[in-house]
Amino acid sequence: MVFRWNPQFPSERVSYEPLPIWFYLVLYVIVEGAALAMVVPGLPKTGSVPWDRVLHYAVAVPVFCWLALSCLVHWFAYDIPATQAAEHNSARWHQITGWQQQSRSGMAVLDSVILTPEPDLAERMLALEGTPPENPGKAMELRSIDAADDGSRLNRLLDALLTPLSAKLVQAAKGGSFEIVMQCDYEALCSEVLAAWGRLELPGKPVVRWLDNRRDVGFADKWFEDEARPYWYEQDRTPRYRLLLAWHLNDAGPDEKPETSEAAVALLLGSPALMVEKPDLKRQAWLLRQITGDADQADRLLASLLKAEQVPSERIRHFWHSGLKGLAQHATLGAVRESGLKVEAHALDPAIGPQAPVARWVIQALAARMAHFGQGPQLIALPHEQGVALNLVAKEPAPVDVPWKEEYGYRPILGPEFGVLTSVWTVNMLLSPDKGWSTTDTIVTCLTVFFMLAVFIIRRPGLFSRMVESTVDFVGSVIGF
Template identity: 35%
Template structure:
């Protein structure tokens, strides 16, 4: 069954209290008295009661009967314990699986953000200068000294890639390395290839282009299996084109991604700039629930979340996000990128991740990002520490029941004594031995059937569990 942000509300069962010991005491007294009375009433006239046979019939045989009665008293409770053990184990496995899924992350090894306002992240957080205020404006990137024969987008791509040149040369020969350019025009791939040749970077890297609204630009797609085998350099260029009326401010972003599995192969020699945790996307009227679910997943320590970044949200989404943060009692500094660099565009979602990652690297704690996802609001966290999921432990089922074993054994021994007193043939005794031997595989088979029944009930309830978010 696939995992979603909707965690099924399946509670663990309680063991309850075992049957009172007084039932066993009462059974012992009743059985022993009955055994003595029956033995006296059926004892042969004139035969001495000072004999082993009398004590066997009066005391020992009732003791085996009492053992069987006691086993019956506790059999149902022990069966319930076995079912609860299995049910609770499945609940813990389900919870651990959900937490591992919810706490999964992608490593950001580095990021570059080019915006109309320099040092945007530092200024918004208050580390450098004053926060820029340009709400509603359409701004362009600062002009740089042009090189002969290089287009403007070529210059921007070079500024994005140059900081990663050393890592590209190191990583591309040993792992799959993909460069994904998101821009408005497919011909921009030629500019990327030209810059790649100019910087003399590894020809083992795969250079690809995708439109600005492609799935590869959505961060939830970064958690797919295709990223698990290597590295991906995501480029986003949002530039004004000649002859077209600009509708948003310019921005350009580069983010180098890797999966935790790939990082492990480097034995901590590659230190990530930040860790981007799995996002959650919900309608604006469900943002409060989404924040609660995100915090319940414990992707990071609640108290370490210190800043929130947003861009491109609708008025409803913006108000819902602010209200959800207040309801969750998170003490965050909110940063509206739209108010700083003007009207947002499709690259602003990537820009938020890059700006937040830079602040994580600057020791500003965990960052919460709120960005648009079609008509929904997407929330995700960036931090450095990963909260481990506790080990569930083994789920070995109880193959043998103590009460069943004792009860059946007492019955067999009681029957053997009766056969001995009746001078039965040897075949009866061999039959009792066979019954005792079969007791164990039959219990194992019954325990396996019980486990299967509990698992079927659990998964049936799991499928019927209503969605929460």
């Protein structure tokens, strides 16, 4: 299901207040006055007062008639509209909170390794250490990655990516829900990844999936969602741990000039389900859900992203971008400038030269590291097959902040209709001309019980269905089904 960034939520219904107590007191005076007007004229003029008749018809019957009328008035004047408003408002609350939870979903960056031609790139670009690098138009190499004994730089590169993560990879691989996603030029390099896994003596033989460089991986659209489950009882198949390996090594000959700079990144990601199971698991930051669209709609995309309040907008201080060209670049930079955000822009291309597709992950890793270092949420813009993609990287996403009101939970198990039915039944018993229990009394009692069950089921259909399911399960367990 496609996530909607601009849903239309119904407006909140007004809450209702019950009628004041004086209304019911006035109603009692009216009912009691009517009863006395009917009983007093029939009393004997002389002799003793038949107090049993007076108590029966002038006290007991009016009291239960008043109770029936009071419950009936309360039912229609307050209970029905309050119940409808509570159901509407609670459903609206669940819609909004569910949307906020989805909008703030993400993948946790548990750890990362970043290899770029310039060391300490993130710290230097934010002027935390050293001087910002400037290499516009210069295709740079990873000078720290020399060829291994077999002449392959790839083996040395993979070792450099996996070795710092080995301790956490052991834990992830033993968790039973782990996969490696490799984004590079050739699918056949899966064997090189598994060979590097073996050289480090990491446990098991993980599944390695390949993503080619031409495809936008849609990390926030696909990876953050639970994989489809045809049946409700099937387990979530989304891997709890996912290791992303992405790299670009120039393979041009000595007489050919490379067009893009070399870079590599390893991101150990934890799924939302994993972080729910292990909330204390250490993480660097969260890669939050991205928004994509046409380049000329960059202002609308940024406004929708900020409106979702994945993080407080005033805390965003840094803006990263890479690979934006033409309209996408001008529209995105203009949207950020006009948004009111007070951010410092950091372009990857001028810092370390023209970028290969690996930059989409390098820039996420750099932003995650800076969020981890206390530099606040980071805004990222990257080219996308639709035009442009925007997302935020934050230490923690903002919590769901829709307040729950007490009146949203108005769902009494026994409503005023039970008072109406019991009072009417009592009045019928008091006015019955029969001295003993009659057939009419049986019929009235059965009808009263029937209507009580009916209104209970109408008021609490979920509770009734759960009671039926529990009863069926119990009977099934008793008879052996």
